Amino acid sequence: MQNNSLIxxxxxxxxxxxxxxxxLAPIVIVFIISFDTRQYLAFPPExxxxxxxxxxxxxxxxxxxxxxxxxxxxxVGVVSVSAGMLLSLSLVRYKFRxxxxxxxxxxxxxxxxxxxxxxxxxxxxxxxxxLDSYPGIVLAHLGITIPYTVRTITMSLMAVDTRVExxxxxxxxxxxxxxxxxxxxxxRPGLIAGAVIAFLISFDEATISLFIVSVKASxxxxxxYHYLEYSTDPQIAALSVILILISIGVVVAVExxxxxxxxx
Amino acid sequence: xxxxxxIIDNLVKTYPGAQKPxxxxxxxxxxxxEMLALLGPSGCGKTTILRMxxxxxxxxxxxxxxxxxxxxxxxxxxxxMGMVFQAYALFPHMTVAENIxxxxxxxxxxxxxxxxxxxxxLDLVKLAGFGERKVSQLSGGQQQRxxxxxxLVIEPxxxxxxxxxxxxxxxxxxxxRDEIRDIQARTGVTAIFVTHDQDEALSxxxxxxxxxxxxxxxxxxxxDIFDRPQTHFVASFIGAGTFFEGRVAGPGLxxxxxxxxxxxxxxxxxxxxxxxxxxxxxxxxxxEPGQPNSFSGVVEHIVYRGQILTLSVRCGSRVLxxxxxxxxxxxxKKGDNVTLTVAPDDVTLIGREAA
Numbered sequence: 030m031q032n033n034s035l036i037x038x039x040x041x042x043x044x045x046x047x048x049x050x051x052x053l054a055p056i057v058i059v060f061i062i063s064f065d066t067r068q069y070l071a072f073p074p075e076x077x078x079x080x081x082x083x084x085x086x087x088x089x090x091x092x093x094x095x096x097x098x099x100x101x102x103x104x105v106g107v108v109s110v111s112a113g114m115l116l117s118l119s120l121v122r123y124k125f126r127x128x129x130x131x132x133x134x135x136x137x138x139x140x141x142x143x144x145x146x147x148x149x150x151x152x153x154x155x156x157x158x159x160l161d162s163y164p165g166i167v168l169a170h171l172g173i174t175i176p177y178t179v180r181t182i183t184m185s186l187m188a189v190d191t192r193v194e195x196x197x198x199x200x201x202x203x204x205x206x207x208x209x210x211x212x213x214x215x216x217r218p219g220l221i222a223g224a225v226i227a228f229l230i231s232f233d234e235a236t237i238s239l240f241i242v243s244v245k246a247s248x249x250x251x252x253x254y255h256y257l258e259y260s261t262d263p264q265i266a267a268l269s270v271i272l273i274l275i276s277i278g279v280v281v282a283v284e285x286x287x288x289x290x291x292x293x
Numbered sequence: 294x295x296x297x298x299x300i301i302d303n304l305v306k307t308y309p310g311a312q313k314p315x316x317x318x319x320x321x322x323x324x325x326x327e328m329l330a331l332l333g334p335s336g337c338g339k340t341t342i343l344r345m346x347x348x349x350x351x352x353x354x355x356x357x358x359x360x361x362x363x364x365x366x367x368x369x370x371x372x373x374m375g376m377v378f379q380a381y382a383l384f385p386h387m388t389v390a391e392n393i394x395x396x397x398x399x400x401x402x403x404x405x406x407x408x409x410x411x412x413x414x415l416d417l418v419k420l421a422g423f424g425e426r427k428v429s430q431l432s433g434g435q436q437q438r439x440x441x442x443x444x445l446v447i448e449p450x451x452x453x454x455x456x457x458x459x460x461x462x463x464x465x466x467x468x469x470r471d472e473i474r475d476i477q478a479r480t481g482v483t484a485i486f487v488t489h490d491q492d493e494a495l496s497x498x499x500x501x502x503x504x505x506x507x508x509x510x511x512x513x514x515x516x517d518i519f520d521r522p523q524t525h526f527v528a529s530f531i532g533a534g535t536f537f538e539g540r541v542a543g544p545g546l547x548x549x550x551x552x553x554x555x556x557x558x559x560x561x562x563x564x565x566x567x568x569x570x571x572x573x574x575x576x577x578x579x580x581e582p583g584q585p586n587s588f589s590g591v592v593e594h595i596v597y598r599g600q601i602l603t604l605s606v607r608c609g610s611r612v613l614x615x616x617x618x619x620x621x622x623x624x625x626k627k628g629d630n631v632t633l634t635v636a637p638d639d640v641t642l643i644g645r646e647a648a
Contacts, residue, residue, distance in 0.1 A: 201399035
């Protein structure tokens with residue numbers, strides 16, 4: 030009996046360890062390759078240097094695409110949270126005809142493959158002349174980020190006791206004041222979590238972006254994709270490591286700030 | 294009545310889709326400085342009335358007058374009400390002082406005056422020094438004090454309390470009961486509180502308004518309500534009692550089922566149907582069989598409750614409830630034959646429902 034359970038525990042721990050190794054292996058390999066000095070992707074590296082990192086920072090296309098992606102991500106984050114707040118308020122606080130339908134529509138992008146969404150969004154955006162423009166890519170990204178922000182904000186909003194808002198009303202706060210001073214601060218974790226998720230999705234998104242942008246509004250993921258079409262060198266690995274570090278940085282900062290795990 | 298501070302005039306609330314109104318033509322009034330309890334079982338409409346007075350819900354018809362002015366059309370945030378919610382509803386993201394200061398900020402009171410008034414409010418509810426605490430660091434009783442301070446600091450027209458004691462444990466409840474009464478008396482604020490607990494209502498309120506199924510059954514002092522109930526509902530909701538339906542056989546004399554003639558106080562037309570009630574503590578273990586208002590029977594059931602002993606005595610077809618003080622010499626046992634007696638003054642004539 031004693032033996033059995035020991036063997037079981039060892040087997041279980043091994044399985045978990047292997048699973049984590051499998052999940053983390055690509056990141057570890059990319060990290061190691063990013064220091065390789067050769068001009069093609071291979072493992073293990075022959076000699077190590079920071080050369081690829083220097084090249085990434087000297088690559089004008091990458092750097093300008095990075096700033097574009099950052100700006101697009103920030104705008105997408107802010108707009109999805111604003112729209113998500115309004116949608117959540119209407120879904121949580123009001124009863125209206127067709128509420129179930131709205132709820133489903135908000136959920137729908139979760140269920141549709143991105144490639145299908147991409148074609149659909151392109152067909153909508155093309156006739157109004159927004160292909161390869163900032164408004165176009167922002168709109169396209171909002172289509173996939175709003176479902177997430179609505180989820181996080183709805184969760185926070187449902188946890189707000191409406192009697193607290195009533196107490197504010199009774200003690201002299203106008204409905205607008207109640208919103209600013211009570212409701213908004215109380216759903217803050219949901220707002221921040223939603224904004225971060227929306228930013229990260231927008232910042233990483235490649236499939237839909239490839240259909241929408243070409244030159245003027247190209248994002249970092251689309252630039253990476255185009256770069257990979259013609260060359261495969263450790264620059265890509267170095268860039269990937271930088272992107273991973275940025276994502277981790279954002280998540281850690283938010284976790285410190287509000288407790289992301291609680292917010293989601 | 295017309296010069297009363299608060300006048301509730303024919304208030305009706307029917308929720309959309311509801312068959313019956315939740316509040317059905319309720320009228321009452323309070324002089325300045327009075328504490329009124331709205332008492333009734335859950336779902337009787339008492340909380341709906343409180344919320345209408347606060348302005349959180351709009352009446353279907355009727356008026357709410359403060360100093361003669363109808364406030365029904367004034368939005369909730371301009372009514373200048375103070376309200377203590379059942380679970381206190383403090384703002385969880387603010388400190389105690391910020392909670393109390395909130396109403397003053399909304400009224401654009403300057404910082405220095407705000408701080409001074411918050412300090413006084415904290416003193417009033419015995420929370421001096423707790424201003425910088427977070428709401429989550431307060432005990433239930435302290436949260437309630439903070440909620441009371443938040444409501445009083447704005448010097449409200451009216452203090453509204455929704456089941457203020459129901460979230461506290463028994464010992465704290467007794468303490469806060471006196472505390473709330475004391476704060477109300479010291480500030481002189483007119484107050485209305487909602488409760489389903491008769492002890493709370495009897496001990497805290499100047500007057501009680503007893504409600505049932507959306508209607509006001511009776512309004513009066515605790516003594517009125519307890520000793521002179523106007524309806525069967527009031528008589529049975531407040532305190533225990535044995536009820537008799539009968540017919541008036543002579544002056545102060547009633548024929549009731551299964552018992553000898555019952556002598557009662559009060560006037561009723563001979564031949565009319567009446568309802569009578571005897572409170573358990575008014576029945577005495579005394580008298581001889583055959584004497585007026587004496588009933589002999591067998592003890593069917595005994596409940597010992599410390600200071601009192603509750604007997605269920607079968608007299609013919611009726612069971613009488615009697616509370617005896619436990620210091621009263623030899624106490625009866627189950628199966629004993631006993632004679633109970635009640636003074637005619639203690640046989641209460643209930644309203645005129647059946648007339």
